[in-house]
Amino acid sequence: MGGPDSLIRIRGLPADTTSFVGRKSDVTEVRRLVSSARLVTLTGVAGVGKTRLALRVAAGLSRSFPDGVWLAELEHVRDAALVAHTVSESLGIRDETGRARLTVLAEYLRDRKLLLVLDNCEHLADACARLVTALLDAAPGLTVLATSRERLRVPEERDWQVAPLSLPDPEQPMPPGAALQYPALTLFLERARAAEPNFALTPENEATVVRVCQLLDGLPLAIELVAVRLRALPLDHLLSRLTEDCWALAVGPRGRVPRHQTLEAAIAWSFQLCSPEEQALWARASVFAGSFDLAAAQAVCDGPTAELVAGLVDKSVLIREGLPGRPRFRLLNTLRQYGRDRLAPDDEDDLRRQHRDHYLALAERAEERWFSAEQLEVAVQTRLEHANLRAALDFAHETEPGAGLRLAGTLWFYWAGCGLLGEGRHWLDQALAANPDPGPDRGKALWVNGYVATLQGDLSAAHAMLEECRDYAKETGDELALAYSTHRLGCNQLVGDDLTKATALFEEARNRYAGLALDSNVMLAHIEEAITAVFLGDLDRAAALCEEGRAIGEAHGEQWAYAYAIYVLALVALLRGEPRQATAHGRQALRIKRTFNDLLGMVLALEVLAWSAAAAGTAERAALLLGAANQIWPSVGYPMFGSRYFGAPHRDCERKARRALGDREFEATFRRGMGLTVEDAVAYALGESPNTSELDLSGVPQLTPREQQVAELIAEGLSNREIATRLVISQRTVESHVEHVLHKFGFTSRAQVVAWAERMQRD
Ligand SMILES: Nc1ncnc2c1ncn2[C@@H]1O[C@H](COP(=O)(O)OP(=O)(O)O)[C@@H](O)[C@H]1O
Ligand SMILES: [Mg+2]
Numbered sequence: 220m221g222g223p224d225s226l227i228r229i230r231g232l233p234a235d236t237t238s239f240v241g242r243k244s245d246v247t248e249v250r251r252l253v254s255s256a257r258l259v260t261l262t263g264v265a266g267v268g269k270t271r272l273a274l275r276v277a278a279g280l281s282r283s284f285p286d287g288v289w290l291a292e293l294e295h296v297r298d299a300a301l302v303a304h305t306v307s308e309s310l311g312i313r314d315e316t317g318r319a320r321l322t323v324l325a326e327y328l329r330d331r332k333l334l335l336v337l338d339n340c341e342h343l344a345d346a347c348a349r350l351v352t353a354l355l356d357a358a359p360g361l362t363v364l365a366t367s368r369e370r371l372r373v374p375e376e377r378d379w380q381v382a383p384l385s386l387p388d389p390e391q392p393m394p395p396g397a398a399l400q401y402p403a404l405t406l407f408l409e410r411a412r413a414a415e416p417n418f419a420l421t422p423e424n425e426a427t428v429v430r431v432c433q434l435l436d437g438l439p440l441a442i443e444l445v446a447v448r449l450r451a452l453p454l455d456h457l458l459s460r461l462t463e464d465c466w467a468l469a470v471g472p473r474g475r476v477p478r479h480q481t482l483e484a485a486i487a488w489s490f491q492l493c494s495p496e497e498q499a500l501w502a503r504a505s506v507f508a509g510s511f512d513l514a515a516a517q518a519v520c521d522g523p524t525a526e527l528v529a530g531l532v533d534k535s536v537l538i539r540e541g542l543p544g545r546p547r548f549r550l551l552n553t554l555r556q557y558g559r560d561r562l563a564p565d566d567e568d569d570l571r572r573q574h575r576d577h578y579l580a581l582a583e584r585a586e587e588r589w590f591s592a593e594q595l596e597v598a599v600q601t602r603l604e605h606a607n608l609r610a611a612l613d614f615a616h617e618t619e620p621g622a623g624l625r626l627a628g629t630l631w632f633y634w635a636g637c638g639l640l641g642e643g644r645h646w647l648d649q650a651l652a653a654n655p656d657p658g659p660d661r662g663k664a665l666w667v668n669g670y671v672a673t674l675q676g677d678l679s680a681a682h683a684m685l686e687e688c689r690d691y692a693k694e695t696g697d698e699l700a701l702a703y704s705t706h707r708l709g710c711n712q713l714v715g716d717d718l719t720k721a722t723a724l725f726e727e728a729r730n731r732y733a734g735l736a737l738d739s740n741v742m743l744a745h746i747e748e749a750i751t752a753v754f755l756g757d758l759d760r761a762a763a764l765c766e767e768g769r770a771i772g773e774a775h776g777e778q779w780a781y782a783y784a785i786y787v788l789a790l791v792a793l794l795r796g797e798p799r800q801a802t803a804h805g806r807q808a809l810r811i812k813r814t815f816n817d818l819l820g821m822v823l824a825l826e827v828l829a830w831s832a833a834a835a836g837t838a839e840r841a842a843l844l845l846g847a848a849n850q851i852w853p854s855v856g857y858p859m860f861g862s863r864y865f866g867a868p869h870r871d872c873e874r875k876a877r878r879a880l881g882d883r884e885f886e887a888t889f890r891r892g893m894g895l896t897v898e899d900a901v902a903y904a905l906g907e908s909p910n911t912s913e914l915d916l917s918g919v920p921q922l923t924p925r926e927q928q929v930a931e932l933i934a935e936g937l938s939n940r941e942i943a944t945r946l947v948i949s950q951r952t953v954e955s956h957v958e959h960v961l962h963k964f965g966f967t968s969r970a971q972v973v974a975w976a977e978r979m980q981r982d
Contacts, residue, residue, distance in 0.1 A: 238409055240439075241384055241402025242272055249276045249379050253334070253364055254283065256377040257355050260340075260365040263381035265553045266440025266482045269366035270338050272381055277336045277364060284362070286331040294339040294552050295508045295606045297613060299346035304642055306335070306350065311897060312854045320641065321350065323853060325357035332360035339552070340367035348373050383437035387429055398425050403437035410446035418449055427458050434461055440553065441485035447535040448492060461488060486557045489534065496523070497530050498561070501550075504531075505558035506570040509606030510540055510547040518577045519570065545947040547603070571614045575622060578604065578611040582629045589632045590738040592776025598815050599944050601633050612646050620653035621660065628663040632739070634671050636779050638818035640856065643671045651684075662691050662700040670707045674819055676857030678715050685711060702731035706744045713751050714860040721751045742768040742780040749787045753794065754864040762791050782811035782820060789827045793868070798834040805831055806905055813901055814940055814950070821901060822851045826859070826869060828904045833872040838879035839888055841872055846892020847900035898938055929956040933972045 252259045253276065261269040277288045291309035296302060303320035312327055335354075340347040348371040351363050355375060365371060370378045384403035387393040398404045398420060407428060411418040420428060431454075435441040448457055490498060503520035504511070516523055528548060531537040537548045550558060559567065581604065585597045601608070608630070615623030627646040634643025647668035654661055665688035672681035685708045692701035709724030725748035732741045745768035752761035765784045772781030789804035805828040812820030829844035852858040859865035877885045895903065932942045939957060943950040960972065 239271060239275060240406045245272055246276055250280065252377050252379060253280060253362060256375065258351055258363045258373055258376045260367055260370050260376055260378045261381050262367060262369055262378050264482060266438055267381050267383055268439045269381050273336050273338060273364050273366050277334060280334055284332055284334045286333040288334045290336045290338060292338050293343055299343050302343055302346045302350055321353055325354060328354055328358035328361050334362050334364060337363055337365040340365050340371060344371055347371055384439060386432055386437045398429060403432045403442060404428060406439055407432050407442050407446050410443050411449045414447045414450040424454055427454055431458055435485055436481040438481050441482050444485050444489045444535060450533065482553060486554060496527055500527055501531060501536055502558040502561040503570055504550050505555045506574045507607060508610035510549040512547050515577055519573045575611040575614050578607050579622060579626050582626055586629050586632060590775060590777055594778050595814055598637050616649060616653060624650040624654045624660045624664050628660060628667050631667040635674060636815060636817055638816045640671050640675050657691050659697060662688050662697055666700060666703040666707050673707065673711045673714055674856060676860045678711055681711050699735060702728055702735060703740060705731060706740060710747050713747060714862050716863045718751050718755055725751065737771060739777055739780040742771050746783045746787055753790050758791050758794055761787065778811050779815050782808045786824055786827060793831055793834060798831045801831040802828060809901060809904055819855050822848050822855055825900060825904055830868050830872040833875040838876040841876040842880060842885050842888035843892040844904060845873060846889035847895045850893040851897055926956055926960050930960045930972055933969045
């Protein structure tokens with residue numbers, strides 16, 4: 220997205236982890252296609268290099284797309300209904316109202332000039348075609364670069380067939396020393412050296428290398444899989460095993476393997492070279508979606524040792540995602556497919572059941588740990604397992620809907636607390652529909668979904684679910700469900716502007732909670748009742764309730780609900796005529812909500828900061844923040860929940876800012892605010908706003924390897940928190956690295972690092 224400084228960002232594009240070889244003319248041609256067509260699809264067999272090429276082209280095009288170049292990765296999405304979800308998440312639109320995702324996406328893209336890379340469409344081709352058609356229609360500034368084994372069959376589509384890397388012609392003698400003019404050989408050599416540093420191309424082995432690459436058809440993934448084996452096998456053996464083994468099975472006329480079978484043959488070959496234990500792990504690990512950690516592998520896949528996992532990493536079957544101290548592993552998609560095909564159907568069911576049970580148990584532990592000082596860690600971990608949680612929810616829905624209901628309800632803190640209202644709603648709706656019979660799990664899913672729907676401003680749907688839960692709880696004497704549903708009905712009334720009913724329900728809920736264990740919801744009952752008191756003008760009572768809620772949080776190291784208490788204290792300060800105090804509270808709340816990625820919490824804090832700015836007489840700041848909030852609201856739900864009481868200070872703020880600035884100036888500033896990304900808006904609100912007026916792009920400073928890593932992640936557009944997650948170091952450590960990086964560059968903001976990286980890429 221273009222910030223106020225119209226800096227261009229490349230968001231969500233992964234940094235190259237291995238060198239990029241050849242493809243000069245592909246890059247030029249695809250770039251040309253992208254500038255003339257609105258949908259370009261890179262097609263070709265698995266492993267041919269579609270994704271790498273797309274990313275290469277995209278990275279070079281960021282200048283042409285002021286609103287950025289974004290990657291949506293569909294590899295792990297199984298459910299066609301989640302395509303639009305995934306795309307909007309990738310664009311940073313993390314949540315939505317009850318409205319269809321597609322509508323939200325279309326609206327978001329309407330006025331933006333942006334390149335969307337839609338990677339791995341093949342298994343969802345129809346859903347992708349529908350989505351792209353609708354989006355291209357709605358958003359004239361949108362260009363899509365897709366990768367897929369086959370075309371999407373959309374009328375505007377232009378396709379580019381990605382061929383394997385070029386090779387010496389087997390029919391023609393190759394002039395000596397010419398080998399490295401061929402990208403396939405360059406790739407082989409580079410990957411061979413990475414596995415076996417002493418490997419070199421010599422006049423003696425050149426012909427053998429050429430022969431291996433020819434057998435592999437120049438297919439990059441096959442080359443990588445085979446070259447890595449030089450760690451253990453000398454080149455001659457490698458060739459003879461290649462020709463003897465599975466190639467023999469797949470070879471067609473003239474001793475050649477049909478191209479679409481090359482990769483399969485290379486994979487089969489790689490599989491045969493694994494020990495039986497490694498083969499079993501390879502097959503079993505196919506049950507994971509996205510990445511997994513060792514503990515998950517041990518729980519789900521028959522307890523492999525760390526050495527066994529490391530063996531598959533050495534063979535480039537598992538990709539290790541470089542997180543020192545907390546490694547995760549991932550199977551390449553094509554290898555996963557192969558592994559899955561090696562499982563007996565019964566084994567696959569058993570595995571998926573164990574996978575589901577593992578993630579259900581993990582979610583249950585996370586729910587328990589949520590109300591504790593480990594809360595942020597829980598949020599980060601749950602996010603890392605998002606793809607696996609989806610897979611578990613999917614599997615449960617197909618086979619044992621009761622488990623799906625339980626899992627969807629258990630994750631309430633994730634849906635409601637970490638910016639995932641829309642997705643939470645999807646799973647909860649689905650699970651409730653599949654489990655119509657009353658019971659404790661349905662009771663829980665009802666109050667959770669009622670909670671999520673209320674936050675989206677979908678009040679009547681929420682009300683019906685909460686009433687059903689309350690009736691059930693009363694009938695069966697389920698004290699927990701009774702307390703939660705009463706509390707959430709109170710919230711529903713608060714947002715629906717019936718303050719009398721809301722107060723009574725909150726009071727009742729707090730009484731019921733008194734007999735139960737403390738948790739974040741107990742805090743929220745105090746805090747939400749405090750909001751009711753604010754709207755009723757009883758500021759002292761509001762402050763006292765907040766302090767009570769806050770004290771519970773402090774005693775337990777709870778941060779997330781705690782931040783809402785601080786938010787309400789900001790409201791109280793504002794109404795007491797203390798805008799500076801309000802700003803301080805608002806910022807503290809915002810800082811915490813940012814660490815949880817809690818979009819609702821963030822936009823509420825941005826609003827209160829806008830109101831405080833107007834009250835303090837800084838109208839421009841107020842207008843900018845209102846614009847920023849305005850842009851975020853549709854991703855959360857109805858602006859200010861559609862509530863009259865929440866809306867009143869908002870309207871008051873706008874009136875003040877308009878009066879101070881004049882309509883034209885107000886609207887121009889408001890629009891500037893609308894152009895901010897969430898991250899930039901938050902940075903601005905916290906006074907960390909980027910200042911790009913004096914870029915110094917001259918020298919390239921000496922960075923330590925860690926600083927280099929941090930600088931690259933900054934350039935990708937990651938926040939400190941995201942960098943901390945990615946590198947598994949504390950946010951404080953990241954902050955100090957960032958400081959060093961900025962200092963060494965002589966920069967004052969991270970946006971300058973982005974600009975610098977951009978320039979490096981172009982040069
Ligand atoms: N031009 C290239 N230079 C270096 N490595 C490449 C190149 N093209 C592909 N690869 C590598 O080959 C593997 C398969 O490429 P990928 O782009 O994922 O293929 P696809 O998307 O067509 O399945 C990846 O490990 C990738 O890094
Ligand atoms: Mg791909």
